[in-house]
Amino acid sequence: MFVINCPHCGERDQSEFSCGGEAHIVRPKQPTELSDDEWAEYLFMRKNTKGVQFERWNHAHGCRKWFNMVRDTSNDKIHAVYKMGEKPPVI
Template identity: 90%
Template sequence: MFLINCPYCGERDQSEFSAGGEAHIERPKQPTELSDDQWAEYLFMRKNIKGVQFERWNHAHGCRKWFNMVRDTSNDKIHAVYKMGEKPPIK
């Protein structure tokens, strides 16, 4: 069970959060101009890395804010959390 440092509330138990998949996939501004393949790339294609991964998390049973997390999926180490719209603090 992780201890997650919500950027708005501080350290909270994982049971208060829900995971929201890969981060930094921006919804295309002009979907109508995309080909089927380009749209499918946005819609369906997600990475599943063993190692450092950028993820979206939501403090669902807390402040209800979405934020980003850098997590190593091989050992569940959380390297960083940062607010939506912010640049990742780690590459």
């Protein structure tokens, strides 16, 4: 079980958080302009990376804030956490 450094609250147990999957998938501003394939790409397709992955987490049993986290899925090492809207770090 990880220790996650919530950018708003500090270090907390993983049990306080929920994972929201891959980060930086922007909802299209004009969905109606998209083809079925383009919309499906946004809606369904995820990378499922083995290695360094950028993902969304929610401090569900804490401040309830969403934030981003960089985690290596092969060894669970957390490289960085940063607030929503902040630029992703270069890992």
